Amino acid sequence: MSLPTSVAIIGAGMAGISAARQLKEAGVAVELFDKSRGTGGRMSSKRTDHGEFDIGTQYFTARHGAFRAEVERWHASGWVDTWQPNLYRIDEQGMQPSTDEQHRYVGSPRMTALSRALLEDLPLHNSVRITALDKHEQGWLLTDADGNHYGPFDRVVVATPAPQAVPLLSAAPQLAKAAEQIGMEPGWAVSVSFATPLNTPVEAAFVRTGPLDWICANHSKPGRSAACTWVLQSTPQWAAAHLETPPAKVADLLLEALGETLHTALPATTLVHAHRWLYARPAEDSEWGALAAPDLGLYVCGDWCLAGRLEGAWLSGRHAAHAVLGQH
Template sequence: MTVPIAIIGTGIAGLSAARALQAAGHAIHLFDKSHGSGGRMSSKRSDAGALDMGAQYFTARDRRFAATVQQWQADGHVAEWKPLLYNFHGAKLSPSPDEQVRWVGKPRMSAITRAMLGDMPVTFACRITEVSRGEEHWNLLDADGRSHGPFSQVIIAVPAPQATALLAAAPKLAGVVAGVKMEPTWAVALAFETPLNTPLEGCFVQDSPIDWLARNRSKPGRESTVDTWVLHATSAWSRQHLDMPKEQVIDQLHGAFAELMNCAMPAPAFTLAHRWLYARPSGAREIGALSDPDLGIYVCGDWCLSGRVEGAWLSGQEAARRLLEHLN
């Protein structure tokens, strides 16, 4: 009997590692505490259509990742997004064109992780709370007290604070991961029956509680009868208002949005708020992935590399590479 490899987390990093291991002929099993794949690439279904509340777009600088994105594009899972971009600085809006190629999942961000997952074995709505090693195999325990295993190796692909809690069996790795701080982000969606009178489709914001905003329907494949905007608050504002009730978060960011747009802002027909507790790492790291091959435990995530979608994918590849190297 082949003993599979466990992968905790079905964001880009976990799925990237899973695909690489499966391609090398290994049996894997994925776990995720959510009801679907994607992590911060997931999209929220709403009365206003699917909304990208997490990652807004991504870039591809590394040639390996660029080749993968080309394949996703050929398969119809991603498309280039060419928004009319602005900057808001010193209380003024100004156009901010650049040459950067930006990609989005199509028809929603989660299309990418859904395609990556394919028919790989996965257990959703299962929060792993403990990872323990027996004489030769790993076992996982979930929040409902169920045991999963045995597994030959374990890859942990979740945000650093959540990973630390799962690394009791690998104190050296736990020590490194515990030093990684992650910043929160409040995300708010506002939908308007009558489209706002502005050419703006994306904006980098300074001097405001808002850090970024995007017009959802300017992205390829987004069908919507209403004009929906996604606002991301700054890390500092989100940290200060971490436990603020969602209604108040919506009110405050709606107010900041109205101030910034300087156009008639009707009451939204629909609102949604989502708090990402671990949205991005504070400070850049270039560790690729973490591993203790003798124990058979590996850690990856966007926080190992730059905090971007590309970093997550590369980190998953690196974890898989180390694991395969050890097995061979």
């Protein structure tokens, strides 16, 4: 199979970024398209006058050898740093220090610092929602929600959450059918800045009771401001039951749960913001790596093709790039 000269990548989260970087290093011209104004997909961060908040991915670990080597390169470049918080587990039996001793990494000074660094020399179309892919004799043509066209491209890599990928895969029913099998779980994330520090030794905790799934003193991460900032993430089940609850009400409910979880009165807040993730993470792991229709030049990747971690997204993008290049 000849090397493609141009590849369109739909989605600029870690899977899309990983595929783009692998292809660029192989000498292939790539263009990324993302419906959001920012970068990084679920590596999203929110900057405010009261500090920075990682509202999506909270941290990541590195287990696979190739990913560990890549993370070390990022670390040496100053794009990520290690984060070893005072970590707890909170369940119905109470609060105890977590025995989870994995090395954790975060983007520095915020999670989006990593995606911005990786995208710096890549052509990216922000705020462009691709709604249709059409295969012509000259190659693939992309159409966005405003009726604009892009292309032609030799190959297309779809690197979006599975439900968003399905409508783009009509030319490859077998890929669409596979993506339709994937369940994605929702989540609510509440960013909150407090006027004074909380009365707790907890800097981060896995919560296994009530509506909360994860709580984190965001200011404990390296490179963040000194303001007392926290991020609260709900369980998927609670989010599914509150998909249409107004954000302000969601914030009130999860703040109330935070006080109950930590058994402490909460100080006054200076900022509260709730963000809903419709596709926060895949419900189950998979072993696909990536999906491919080589005869069409259409490929699909994402954490849902492997595991719902940043590492899974990076590895899936790598799989997709190798498939585009005819490597195994």
